[in-house]
Amino acid sequence: MPETARQIADDLRARIESGELVPGDRLPGEPSLVKTYGVAKMTANQALKILVSEGLAVARPGSGTYVREFKPIRRVANDRLSKSRRDAGQSIWSADVAQRALVTDVQVYEAEAPRQIGRLLNLGPGAAVIVRSRKFVVEDRPVQIATSYLPADLVRETAIAQPNTGPGGSYARLAELGAEPVAFSEELRARMPSEEERTALNLAAGTPVLEICRTAYTEDERPVEVNQMLLDAGSYVLEYRLSS
Missing domain, CATH: 3.40.1410.10 (Chorismate lyase-like)
Known part of the structure; x- marks a missing residue:
């Protein structure tokens, strides 16, 4: 069963909180998430948007989505x-x-x-x-x-x-x-x-x-x-x- 956007965001958040992904790191892009989780491109996009809305990531048009460098x-x-x-x-x-x-x-x-x-x-x-x-x-x-x-x-x-x-x-x-x-x-x-x-x-x-x-x-x-x-x-x- 394909993962939901929320589940994908939870996985990525856990990688950020564990330190596997550090501030400034590029998050997996939509093609990578589609392949890894077996989801539609729209679902992968929604997962990344969840992390952006939570303040954990920042989207850079034409480049990708990155772990936010701003310290809360x-x-x-x-x-x-x-x-x-x-x-x-x-x-x-x-x-x-x-x-x-x-x-x-x-x-x-x-x-x-x-x-x-x-x-x-x-x-x-x-x-x-x-x-x-x-x-x-x-x-x-x-x-x-x-x-x-x-x-x-x-x-x-x-x-x-x-x-x-x-x-x-x-x-x-x-x-x-x-x-x-x-x-x-x-x-x-x-x-x-x-x-x-x-x-x-x-x-x-x-x-x-x-x-x-x-x-x-x-x-x-x-x-x-x-x-x-x-x-x-x-x-x-x-x-x-x-x-x-």
């Missing part, structure tokens, strides 16, 4: 949000990428809070927020789009309303304003991207995204930031360290 980003929530990190003047992103090449495109502006954001920040109708929109590119690969919303009455005319917030980032500046975030909640879901999102993150067709919404709270439980993040699912490993 390990996002450890506990480390990136630690007070000790921002007290040392380190950004949240330094926990994710360490010494890897990072380029950030930042846009900052004031606007009326969207209804859902206003609700999460406990703002009244028509209240203004400072919006910080960022696109993160690691080693020439777009990996995340993030948009933060902060009460304008709190952060207007501060470094938070500037592209460069300074050492320790926005949370360090909030601490200086007497509104230090000490607790966080995150909601996460996986979904398929819109065409606009797919283009912005340069995603291969069929690649899902991770949508994370984080709210930051002060010691008196005041919400001071909502951050909506969109991650290329193929570029990330999410780690949470929990204790009972």
Whole structure:
């Protein structure tokens, strides 16, 4: 019985995970898969597309499909949000990428809070927020789009309303304003991207995204930031360290 595309992809994935196929290696092409598994060319093509959509491989037109060379980003929530990190003047992103090449495109502006954001920040109708929109590119690969919303009455005319917030980032500046975030909640879901999102993150067709919404709270439980993040699912490993 011919193997299915999913079974072929599982076999190839196992070879990648075992180290038999290493980053940069060319995967077996459609003719080889057709011969090895006794399947139609379309099935072989679908198997390769599965690995591309999972972020394990990249297709190079006219050349073939190769094991992806980009090392996934390990996002450890506990480390990136630690007070000790921002007290040392380190950004949240330094926990994710360490010494890897990072380029950030930042846009900052004031606007009326969207209804859902206003609700999460406990703002009244028509209240203004400072919006910080960022696109993160690691080693020439777009990996995340993030948009933060902060009460304008709190952060207007501060470094938070500037592209460069300074050492320790926005949370360090909030601490200086007497509104230090000490607790966080995150909601996460996986979904398929819109065409606009797919283009912005340069995603291969069929690649899902991770949508994370984080709210930051002060010691008196005041919400001071909502951050909506969109991650290329193929570029990330999410780690949470929990204790009972």
